[in-house]
Amino acid sequence: MAPQALNYDPDQMLTTEEAAPLCGYAESTMKLNRHLKRGPKFIKLGDGKNAAVRYRRGDIDAWLTERTFASTSEYSAVARHSQSRARNGIPAHASHVTPPWLRPTV
Template identity: 40%
Template sequence: MHELMTAESVAEQLAVTVKTLAKWRHFGTGPRYIKLGGNGRCNAVRYRRSDIEEWIDAQAVSTRWLEEHAVRHDR
């Protein structure tokens, strides 16, 4: 069984606000999430710990990549 986390616990782990998580959900830029419940407006949002860990790993940026794709301001 997957370990499910609340938005509050994910926000704390990522050092962001719950409101930021809601914005990320709206724009589709944050970690994957699950909506529990029916079609009503009170669906509970939960996150799988494994999805959070995968999302964090996907945020890693290689320094080498940055150097190769850096915008040159001295031109």
């Protein structure tokens, strides 16, 4: 089956208000997730505390894809493996990337 063409620009910049529904979150949750180093990658447009934040549509899709599983057992296997590696101080290698929500917080 041929891949479907995107019907949007993956480089499109979205505000937090526009990105939140795509992630299934409220704006306040998006802000909290940025603080906790969770959620999709974001861009800070400036240096100040109140500088504008934008999300690339492609980064949101990549973040959602990282969280897509075919079954609960598939998710459980990823979670167990990631938590075990984190406890043992073993960094993820190129062929396995620990999902951000399973990474230990420092």
